[in-house]
Amino acid sequence: MNTTGWLKGLRVTADGTGVVSHAGVVLVRALADNIGLTAGLSKALASDRLLVHDRGRVLADLACAIADGAEVISDFRVMGDQAELFGLAASVPTVWRALDEIARGGDRALGKITGAVNAARRRAWAQIAARHGALPGIHIAGKRLEGVTCIRLDATVVTCHSGKEGAEPNFKGFGLHPLLGYCDNTSEPLAGMLRPGSAGSNTAADHLTVLDAAIAAVPPGFRRKLMVTADGAGASHALLARLDALAARRGYELTYSVGWVLGERERAALRLVPEQAWQIAIDGRGQIRERRAESACADRHCGHRRCWIEEAHVTELTGLLREGSAGDQLDGWPPKMRIFARRERPHPGAQLTLFEAEDGWRYTLWVTNRPAATKGWLGQPAYIDAAHRVHARVEDAIRTGKDTGIGKYPSTSLAMNKAWQAAALAAATLLAWLRLLALDGTLAKAEPKTLRYRLLHAAAKLTRGGRQRRLHIAASWPWATDILTAWDRISALPQPP
Numbered sequence: 079m080n081t082t083g084w085l086k087g088l089r090v091t092a093d094g095t096g097v098v099s100h101a102g103v104v105l106v107r108a109l110a111d112n113i114g115l116t117a118g119l120s121k122a123l124a125s126d127r128l129l130v131h132d133r134g135r136v137l138a139d140l141a142c143a144i145a146d147g148a149e150v151i152s153d154f155r156v157m158g159d160q161a162e163l164f165g166l167a168a169s170v171p172t173v174w175r176a177l178d179e180i181a182r183g184g185d186r187a188l189g190k191i192t193g194a195v196n197a198a199r200r201r202a203w204a205q206i207a208a209r210h211g212a213l214p215g216i217h218i219a220g221k222r223l224e225g226v227t228c229i230r231l232d233a234t235v236v237t238c239h240s241g242k243e244g245a246e247p248n249f250k251g252f253g254l255h256p257l258l259g260y261c262d263n264t265s266e267p268l269a270g271m272l273r274p275g276s277a278g279s280n281t282a283a284d285h286l287t288v289l290d291a292a293i294a295a296v297p298p299g300f301r302r303k304l305m306v307t308a309d310g311a312g313a314s315h316a317l318l319a320r321l322d323a324l325a326a327r328r329g330y331e332l333t334y335s336v337g338w339v340l341g342e343r344e345r346a347a348l349r350l351v352p353e354q355a356w357q358i359a360i361d362g363r364g365q366i367r368e369r370r371a372e373s374a375c376a377d378r379h380c381g382h383r384r385c386w387i388e389e390a391h392v393t394e395l396t397g398l399l400r401e402g403s404a405g406d407q408l409d410g411w412p413p414k415m416r417i418f419a420r421r422e423r424p425h426p427g428a429q430l431t432l433f434e435a436e437d438g439w440r441y442t443l444w445v446t447n448r449p450a451a452t453k454g455w456l457g458q459p460a461y462i463d464a465a466h467r468v469h470a471r472v473e474d475a476i477r478t479g480k481d482t483g484i485g486k487y488p489s490t491s492l493a494m495n496k497a498w499q500a501a502a503l504a505a506a507t508l509l510a511w512l513r514l515l516a517l518d519g520t521l522a523k524a525e526p527k528t529l530r531y532r533l534l535h536a537a538a539k540l541t542r543g544g545r546q547r548r549l550h551i552a553a554s555w556p557w558a559t560d561i562l563t564a565w566d567r568i569s570a571l572p573q574p575p
């Protein structure tokens with residue numbers, strides 16, 4: 079067998095015409111246009127000067143390029159140099175200039191961009207609700223919570239070298255330290271703040287700013303029932319006071335679930351929890367978290383108690399901290415705030431605190447305002463724990479966000495990088511809308527990398543006839559039908575006003 083026979087007689091030349099690479103980008107670009115994002119950005123960035131390239135078009139195109147995988151501004155040539163399909167798109171220097179203008183415009187310019195994205199989101203979510211009957215529910219331990227919009231706040235460190243403005247040492251290394259707000263229902267970024275590396279993980283003022291921006295980004299019709307989660311030691315007085323105030327508004331419901339620091343006060347309470355007060359925890363599928371003991375019998379599905387080790391438990395500490403002999407130790411915190419603890423068997427080799435090492439368990443604490451009288455599964459400690467762990471999904475969103483523009487900032491200027499981040503968040507948002515408005519099956523759940531490989535990077539032939547251009551996706555491309563179906567759905571979106 080000739081395993082290298084395909085090479086025989088093969089020549090590679092650079093003289094093709096009518097060929098389009100990354101042809102699937104038309105899906106994202108048409109979506110940006112048809113949902114009204116491009117027009118909104120164009121209005122937001124309108125200038126009195128006579129410009130060849132409309133700045134809204136440039137920013138929308140940059141978002142499309144980032145959605146397509148562009149990591150540096152020069153990658154923009156994929157669109158800029160394919161004028162036959164994309165028309166007269168901007169050159170790389172023009173993209174730099176557009177970002178520089180936004181940077182000079184400061185918070186005012188960024189605010190206008192946010193306004194345009196949020197206006198487009200109102201139309202997109204209306205269409206998502208029309209297509210699916212509702213906004214997708216929140217997955218909690220094998221169940222689905224419908225009718226609630228979930229916002230997750232989390233900070234991440236983007237490593238970059240010291241030449242960048244704001245790149246500073248932090249607990250994870252050296253770089254920038256954006257704080258982001260994501261929507262769990264749609265997996266899209268709602269708000270982001272690009273901060274210097276030294277910004278604290280729990281800086282209350284930043285959390286309040288991003289929380290408010292994220293709520294403002296949620297279309298009004300989807301804001302009445304909110305769930306807000308924040309990680310780690312997100313709990314500051316200021317954040318909880320704001321969440322408590324938001325929850326108290328008439329006609330609104332807001333349930334929060336925020337990480338809490340394990341301090342001496344909490345350790346003392348944990349020592350007092352009677353063993354029977356620890357309830358077994360459940361995993362992401364709603365199964366109890368247990369594993370086989372080393373000395374277990376041969377029947378892997380046996381019912382012997384001694385053959386199973388429970389791996390995680392949940393308990394509520396509110397009573398011990400509020401009504402113990404020391405009086406109300408949570409005095410000054412919102413009265414409706416309840417505190418929960420989860421204990422897990424540490425992984426072998428995990429770094430343990432002295433307390434955890436002595437005790438044999440690793441503890442995670444969080445606070446919530448979910449009322450004790452909550453009926454049904456959501457009121458059970460195991461599900462209150464699972465609802466807090468939903469927060470871990472923010473890490474997936476940040477991970478995929480990092481290959482959609484927020485993993486690499488192109489400029490040495492912080493203001494320029496803020497402008498780039500605005501385009502990057504718009505890119506991730508467009509991909510989320512693409513999934514929910516135009517795709518089916520596994521593609522509707524696929525990560526950006528998969529969408530690029532299967533859809534956006536598809537090649538095509540462009541032909542002209544009469545007054546029309548026709549884009550022919552290769553007939554043998556495995557996802558050609560998915561591209562066509564998506565194109566039809568995007569083309570059928572109602573025109574923005």
Ligand SMILES: [Zn+2]
Nearest residue numbers: 375380382385
């Ligand atoms: Zn057994």
